[in-house]
Amino acid sequence: MAEQPLLDVRDLSLRYPGPRGAVRALEGVSLSLSRGRVMGLVGESGSGKSSLVMALLGLPGTGAVLDAASMQFDGLDLRQQAAALRGRRIGMVFQDPGSALNPAMTIGAQVAEPLVRHLRMSRQDALDRAAALLTEVGIARAESVVRAYPHQLSGGMKQRAVIATALACEPELLLLDEPTTALDVTVEAQILDLLDRLRRERGVGMLLVSHNLGIVDRLCDDLTVLYAGRVVEQGAAATLLAAPRHPYTRGLLAAVPRADRGRMGRLAPIPGGLPDLTRPDPGCNFRPRCAFALPSCAAPQALAPQDGRLVRCHRAEAVGLAPLPGVTGAPPPPPRRPSDAPLLIATELTKTFRLGRPGLALRGGRLALRRPAELRAVDDVSFHVARGEVLGLVGESGCGKSTLGRMVLRLLGADAGRLRFDGQPVTDRPAVEFRRRAQIVFQNPNSSLNPRQTVEQALRWPLVRFGLARGAAADREVDRLLELVRLPSSYRARYPHQMSGGEKQRIGIARALASRPDFVVCDEAVSALDVSVQAAVLNLLSDLRDELGLAYLFISHDIGVIAHLADRIAVMYRGAIVEIGTAEQVLSPAYHPYTEALLSAVPLVGSGGRAARRVRLTGDASAVPDGAGCRFAPRCPRRIGGVCDTVPPPVRQPAPGHRIACHLPLETLAAIPPALGEAA
Amino acid sequence: MAGFVGRRLLSVVAIVWAMTVLVFGIVHLLPGSVAHMILGEFATADAIATLERRLGLNDPLWLQYWRWFSALLRGDFGLSLTMDRPAGPLILEALGRSAILAGISIVLVALLGMALGIHSAVKRGSVEDQVLTIAQYVFIAIPEFFWCILAILLFASWLGWLPATGYTPMGEGGVLRWASHLVLPVATLALGLTAHVSRMVRSSMLEALDSHYVLAARAKGMPERVVLWRHALPNALLPAITVLAIDVGLLIGGIVVAETVFSYPGLGRLLIYAIENQDLPLMMGGMIVVTAAYALANLVADLLYALLNPRIRYGGAA
Numbered sequence: 001m002a003e004q005p006l007l008d009v010r011d012l013s014l015r016y017p018g019p020r021g022a023v024r025a026l027e028g029v030s031l032s033l034s035r036g037r038v039m040g041l042v043g044e045s046g047s048g049k050s051s052l053v054m055a056l057l058g059l060p061g062t063g064a065v066l067d068a069a070s071m072q073f074d075g076l077d078l079r080q081q082a083a084a085l086r087g088r089r090i091g092m093v094f095q096d097p098g099s100a101l102n103p104a105m106t107i108g109a110q111v112a113e114p115l116v117r118h119l120r121m122s123r124q125d126a127l128d129r130a131a132a133l134l135t136e137v138g139i140a141r142a143e144s145v146v147r148a149y150p151h152q153l154s155g156g157m158k159q160r161a162v163i164a165t166a167l168a169c170e171p172e173l174l175l176l177d178e179p180t181t182a183l184d185v186t187v188e189a190q191i192l193d194l195l196d197r198l199r200r201e202r203g204v205g206m207l208l209v210s211h212n213l214g215i216v217d218r219l220c221d222d223l224t225v226l227y228a229g230r231v232v233e234q235g236a237a238a239t240l241l242a243a244p245r246h247p248y249t250r251g252l253l254a255a256v257p258r259a260d261r262g263r264m265g266r267l268a269p270i271p272g273g274l275p276d277l278t279r280p281d282p283g284c285n286f287r288p289r290c291a292f293a294l295p296s297c298a299a300p301q302a303l304a305p306q307d308g309r310l311v312r313c314h315r316a317e318a319v320g321l322a323p324l325p326g327v328t329g330a331p332p333p334p335p336r337r338p339s340d341a342p343l344l345i346a347t348e349l350t351k352t353f354r355l356g357r358p359g360l361a362l363r364g365g366r367l368a369l370r371r372p373a374e375l376r377a378v379d380d381v382s383f384h385v386a387r388g389e390v391l392g393l394v395g396e397s398g399c400g401k402s403t404l405g406r407m408v409l410r411l412l413g414a415d416a417g418r419l420r421f422d423g424q425p426v427t428d429r430p431a432v433e434f435r436r437r438a439q440i441v442f443q444n445p446n447s448s449l450n451p452r453q454t455v456e457q458a459l460r461w462p463l464v465r466f467g468l469a470r471g472a473a474a475d476r477e478v479d480r481l482l483e484l485v486r487l488p489s490s491y492r493a494r495y496p497h498q499m500s501g502g503e504k505q506r507i508g509i510a511r512a513l514a515s516r517p518d519f520v521v522c523d524e525a526v527s528a529l530d531v532s533v534q535a536a537v538l539n540l541l542s543d544l545r546d547e548l549g550l551a552y553l554f555i556s557h558d559i560g561v562i563a564h565l566a567d568r569i570a571v572m573y574r575g576a577i578v579e580i581g582t583a584e585q586v587l588s589p590a591y592h593p594y595t596e597a598l599l600s601a602v603p604l605v606g607s608g609g610r611a612a613r614r615v616r617l618t619g620d621a622s623a624v625p626d627g628a629g630c631r632f633a634p635r636c637p638r639r640i641g642g643v644c645d646t647v648p649p650p651v652r653q654p655a656p657g658h659r660i661a662c663h664l665p666l667e668t669l670a671a672i673p674p675a676l677g678e679a680a
Numbered sequence: 681m682a683g684f685v686g687r688r689l690l691s692v693v694a695i696v697w698a699m700t701v702l703v704f705g706i707v708h709l710l711p712g713s714v715a716h717m718i719l720g721e722f723a724t725a726d727a728i729a730t731l732e733r734r735l736g737l738n739d740p741l742w743l744q745y746w747r748w749f750s751a752l753l754r755g756d757f758g759l760s761l762t763m764d765r766p767a768g769p770l771i772l773e774a775l776g777r778s779a780i781l782a783g784i785s786i787v788l789v790a791l792l793g794m795a796l797g798i799h800s801a802v803k804r805g806s807v808e809d810q811v812l813t814i815a816q817y818v819f820i821a822i823p824e825f826f827w828c829i830l831a832i833l834l835f836a837s838w839l840g841w842l843p844a845t846g847y848t849p850m851g852e853g854g855v856l857r858w859a860s861h862l863v864l865p866v867a868t869l870a871l872g873l874t875a876h877v878s879r880m881v882r883s884s885m886l887e888a889l890d891s892h893y894v895l896a897a898r899a900k901g902m903p904e905r906v907v908l909w910r911h912a913l914p915n916a917l918l919p920a921i922t923v924l925a926i927d928v929g930l931l932i933g934g935i936v937v938a939e940t941v942f943s944y945p946g947l948g949r950l951l952i953y954a955i956e957n958q959d960l961p962l963m964m965g966g967m968i969v970v971t972a973a974y975a976l977a978n979l980v981a982d983l984l985y986a987l988l989n990p991r992i993r994y995g996g997a998a
Contacts, residue, residue: 057899087901094899099892104914104990114900149990165900 004075006173006205007033007056011069014048014055014229021278022065025051027229030303033222035172036203040220040237042210042252044530046274047226049209053175056207057092058082073173088118091166095178097158101150107134107161108146114168133164137194155397156187163194167204174198174206180215184396185557186617189601192218193616211531213256214603217241225249228274228285235309241605245307245316247290247324254324255535257564259587259602260676267564268324269536273500284313292319342384343551344438344519349407349417351378351400377403379575381417385519388549390542392566392583394559394598400575401555405521408553409438422518436466439512443524445504449496455482455507456492462514481510485540502533509540513548521553526561538565559602563587568657571595574631581658587676590654590669592662593638600675615675630663638664684992688982692975699971700752703964704745713737717958718761752968758961760954767962770950771969777847778935778946779973781862785869785931790924792874797881797920801889802908812878819875824934827868828941835864845943865938872934873927877920884919888912918989925981929974 014026026048033039041049054060056071056078071078073085086092094100102110111133112126121129127146134142137160150158159179166174179195180188196219198204210216216223216237223237225248233246244250254268272289275281283298284290290297292315303312313319353375377400385391395401406412408419410430419426426434442448449458459478463469469477479489485506496504505525512520522541526534542565544550556562562569562583569586571579571594579592586595597615617635630636633644640663649661652669660669715731716723732738736747751758757767796816800809836844842860850858888894889912897911898904936948943949947966954963986992 059895059898083901085901086899092896092899094892094896096892100896102893102897102911102915104988105911113902117906118901151991162896
């Protein structure tokens with residue numbers, strides 16, 4: 001006897017009419033979800049994931065034209081009833097809790113609002129219930145949090161409050177749009193645990209939009225893969241992730257750098273970009289990017305059952321398990337030995353930020369000088385980077401990794417410490433030659449490229465500035481740079497808004513390379529990109545290292561990316577490096593307890609949510625006061641006792657070049673079991 | 681919050697004090713002698729020297745400043761040179777009449793500006809919004825003296841509905857006559873500023889309506905009315921308050937113009953009179969009072985801002 005599904009959507013199409021013709025955001029999307037089950041929704045940005053969620057809520061935006069054979073929630077037609085159901089029986093959790101909470105309202109008022117509105121509770125009852133909800137989602141001291149404003153909470157607490165709001169009226173369906181993307185990995189793990197518990201204990205059905213396949217694997221029963229508004233593959237999550245059939249799904253999986261695989265050589269990016277959604281393509285719309293495309297792919301494709309799932313590809317069976325071209329010819333690279341001669345040596349770098357301004361304050365009826373609070377963003381950090389070496393720097397937001405990246409370029413002055421580059425000391429106001437040889441690639445290509453400069457202007461300026469080339473020679477140099485980042489020469493006349501995110505980031509890299517540097521700081525250089533584009537940029541960076549012998553300080557919060565690219569890894573926590581060593585040393589025991597927690601928090605594809613062992617940290621990095629002892633002690637699951645709070649941890653050396661700052665004896669650190677499944 | 685109010689009050693005091701130094705400095709650096717001004721063009725050198733001694737004009741500048749400043753602290757603005765009466769009561773009386781003008785105008789600007797701004801934001805892109813937008817730019821672009829003259833021509837000379845100039849105290853001609861003298865100056869003062877404020881409210885309201893927390897409120901199933909008034913408006917008002925405080929400065933400038941054109945006996949006209957007749961005590965006193973009024977208006981705006989913005993009220997992250 002088939003139970004009536006909680007959510008049943010048949011042939012949903014969504015169009016946004018525009019001056020250039022209607023944008024077809026969704027075309028014939030069908031999905032069905034039962035109570036207590038979780039369906040994942042994946043695809044690149046622009047594939048229509050968020051449009052689908054907003055359409056289900058009845059909020060597809062102004063001018064949207066919605067068309068569906070059926071769109072039912074528990075037997076009710078969502079096209080008419082969505083407004084009455086949302087907030088009551090359908091809850092919604094947005095990506096960025098920082099912007100989804102109203103800054104001018106207390107947390108309690110925001111959680112209680114739907115209760116008062118939908119359940120006709122009295123204000124006081126609703127606030128009491130809000131406190132209970134906040135406790136349920138794991139917020140301590142909920143009674144005081146009820147009266148707090150969003151800016152007083154950390155990111156993880158805000159997302160818990162958003163989830164509490166969505167849960168207020170005990171909805172049967174929860175729509176989650178990238179619920180952990182804005183959060184740190186240890187906090188993300190806490191939120192995923194919470195969602196998992198809600199599903200098990202309350203039987204809430206969930207539709208989870210995510211670009212992170214590890215999260216999908218950890219939480220989802222079913223999976224729908226969207227490409228440019230169409231479902232290309234649909235079925236059980238475990239089946240799809242273990243053996244994807246559609247070339248697009250296979251491409252997505254092959255493009256992800258994975259923490260548990262270590263250095264696997266080249267990733268397989270999906271070439272090209274999304275098709276123009278204003279031009280309907282009756283055939284397979286993935287075929288311009290597909291390695292297996294044939295002329296017959298131009299015929300309309302149906303979503304057909306195959307191997308226990310639905311696939312929209314008539315070639316899926318014929319292609320079978322033929323390897324993706326990008327993956328085939330990729331033997332692991334020969335063990336490259338970066339030269340031992342250090343290129344950059346940082347010694348005891350320290351930077352303190354003042355929070356607020358000094359001023360006068362009334363204290364006890366008397367005027368007193370108020371000293372501003374101080375934050376040690378970078379505290380006594382020493383490391384080196386050898387020629388042709390990639391040093392990965394990982395850590396959670398606010399740990400000081402970007403500050404450190406700017407300090408080693410002297411873009412930000414240090415309060416103390418020394419810096420040597422190629423044997424020479426670098427002063428606070430470095431010589432032009434240092435600026436030429438040490439460059440930076442920023443995270444966000446939208447804000448780091450001048451919108452009023454063409455590519456050519458952006459690339460020519462460093463050539464002129466450092467006196468490297470002018471006239472026709474500069475022209476040739478611009479061409480060479482574009483070729484280096486695999487862009488055609490025709491791009492020189494383009495402005496930033498005429499390029500995609502991945503193309504802009506390549507220009508950012510080309511600009512950094514224009515002065516022929518030896519050392520480049522990559523500050524979250526691939527974090528804003530889709531996996532397919534990220535794979536291409538990562539391949540490019542590793543090729544450039546091999547071709548030009550570049551050294552990188554590669555800053556990222558994504559352990560998969562770091563594990564893929566880095567020769568050595570430094571783990572940073574609250575301004576200090578707690579562990580540093582070769583990639584193999586850091587990614588396998590002995591671990592610093594923080595490294596262990598960080599690695600075990602990474603959701604991995606293929607583990608099916610059955611990760612052997614999880615170390616969960618409570619709270620987040622910002623909640624720790626500065627003390628004399630180990631800064632990780634308040635959150636450390638392996639804390640010994642008082643000594644951790646009062647005495648700075650000694651540096652242990654399990655192997656040459658591998659340093660761990662921890663009070664635990666080496667034998668204990670070495671006995672920690674691997675945290676990454678099959679560690680690299 | 682108490683510390684915040686205390687700090688802001690301190691800064692108001694500091695600003696007014698700095699203004700006394702500035703006003704005193706400028707006046708005393710100007711060419712020409714005070715005694716010369718008082719005695720007129722044909723005074724003998726001897727008479728001037730005697731008067732300078734009597735007024736203490738030969739004392740060091742800091743002593744003269746201290747004398748003026750300490751008198752100011754006691755509420756003594758000195759003697760008006762041209763009217764031969766204490767400047768304090770003159771300024772106070774004019775200030776009262778200007779305050780009526782300014783007060784009514786600013787309340788009108790705030791209410792009308794917000795109402796129009798919210799309306800165009802909610803009806804974004806509609807014909808109403810487009811007409812309002814054009815009108816707003818017209819009123820922002822054309823200075824108020826143009827509207828003053830146009831208003832006099834239209835309502836006073838041609839239609840004869842309202843008096844063009846002057847002022848009648850409420851006690852003399854009744855409320856209606858008193859009010860009839862206020863209509864034209866208030867209307868011309870408020871027009872340009874209303875356009876300015878409504879423009880700002882519109883854009884900050886649009887920003888709030890496009891925000892994620894408004895989307896989140898809709899996803900919570902809140903009706904549009906609640907989304908608008910409880911979620912969007914309080915956040916949209918913050919920048920509007922800042923703009924209003926800045927506009928108080930524009931308003932003070934506008935009052936000088938409007939009072940002159942409409943011959944309204946307020947502080948603006950008194951200042952112009954003092955400048956034209958080089959009546960230094962009157963001029964200095966008037967300027968200090970204007971500064972203090974502006975600083976206090978900004979203080980009120982700051983406090984209002986803090987009241988609406990929990991980030992200021994409750995400091996940084998917990």
